[in-house]
Amino acid sequence: MKKKNTFIAMCASLALFLGACGGGGSEDQSSSGSSSEDKVLEMGTSADFAPFESRNPQGDFIGFDIDLANHIADELGYELKINDMKFDGLIGALQNNRVDMVLSGMSATEERKKNVDFSIEYNHSGEIFITKKDSPIKSLEDLEGKTLGVQLGSIQEEGANQIKTDEGINFEIKALDESGALIQELLSNRVDAVYMDKAAGLGYTEAQDLAHFDDPTTSSPGMAVAFPKGSELVDDVNKVLEEAEASGKLQELKDKWLSEELTD
Incomplete structure (x- = not known):
């Protein structure tokens, strides 16, 4: 493995x-x-x-x-x-x-x-939320008042908006063209977390020594x-x-x- x-x-x-x-x-x-x-x-x-x-x-x-x-x-x-x-x-x-x-x-x-x-x-694959290892964000509720990065036009962009509505959590969504750019935004503290496909996200978490937790909402x-x-x-x-x-x-x-x- x-x-x-x-x-x-x-x-x-x-x-x-x-x-x-x-x-x-x-x-x-x-x-x-x-x-x-x-x-x-x-x-x-x-x-x-x-x-x-x-x-x-x-x-x-x-x-x-x-x-x-x-x-x-x-x-x-x-x-x-x-x-x-x-x-x-x-x-x-x-x-x-x-x-x-x-x-x-x-x-x-x-x-x-x-x-x-x-x-x-x-x-x-499902989805995950990616954060820095020292981030206090460990669950959906912790996204309150934070900025979440997603890829423009992706299922995760739709899902993030759905989570705001269904879960009643108020966070800002920042959409960018490329998944790699989202990780750069996270590393530079311009977003607090990134919402991404699990298969792609697991690679980034290991490559950049990041943390993650699974999306607990309905599977895409x-x-x-x-x-x-x-x-x-x-x-x-x-x-x-x-x-x-x-x-x-x-x-x-x-x-x-x-x-x-x-x-x-």
């Missing part, structure tokens, strides 16, 4: 560094395929979310979602091209048909389903592949995901990229 968590922590440290350099905010393309004559599958992602999507020191896309997208493309006979953009622009990219699908740790919420179609869910929807409304790819991708689940391929990717705390 230590070895796997250390690997995730390395991914989180890299994502934090790239976030500081502004690496996740531009649109970029990388491809994986055997021939320029292959059919092309355009994928959108926000590569600042290790261990799901980030870049290695050579600038290549790596992560759970990247490996899964490559598997989907291979199974369907496509050449995969990856477009890196801000997370809150991914739904718009689908609506404008700039990409064919999105894999970016995106939860299949009812609100998003109004604008895009989703595959079956392929992962569910799981992650799924997103498509433009009416996309013919939905059924094909669902078949690939079902086969990957049955064959053990999906579990293989979880074992490779996710903490044992999430895969046990």
Whole structure:
């Protein structure tokens, strides 16, 4: 478990560094395929979310979602091209048909389903609140009067607003484009806590020696592949995901990229 968590922590440290350099905010393309004559599958992602999507020191896309997208493309006979953009622009990219699908740790919420179609869910991590180790924040109630960092356009942004309403806790929400930037805000005392997907958050907590506690509220929807409304790819991708689940391929990717705390 230590070895796997250390690997995730390395991914989180890299994502934090790239976030500081502004690496996740531009649109970029990388491809994986055997021939320029292959059919092309355009994928959108926000590569600042290790261990799901980030870049290695050579600038290549790596992560759970990247490996899964490559598997989907291979199974369907496509050449995969990856477009890196801000997370809150991914739904718009689908609506404008700039990409064919999105894999970016995106939860299949009812609100998003109004604008895009989703595959079956392929992962569910849950959420955590991240703090400094010396922070007095140990529970939801301790957020009263504090500032909570969330990623712009994320399920955690929606969840934070829901917690304020449902739990009656008054705190300020600060939304930023990149998860790495949120951790920088925490380390610089510009936010008191960060609300993040558990898989990504565990990497940051180990890499930066931070504390965390689980979100005790209702679990969010799981992650799924997103498509433009009416996309013919939905059924094909669902078949690939079902086969990957049955064959053990999906579990293989979880074992490779996710903490044992999430895969046990």
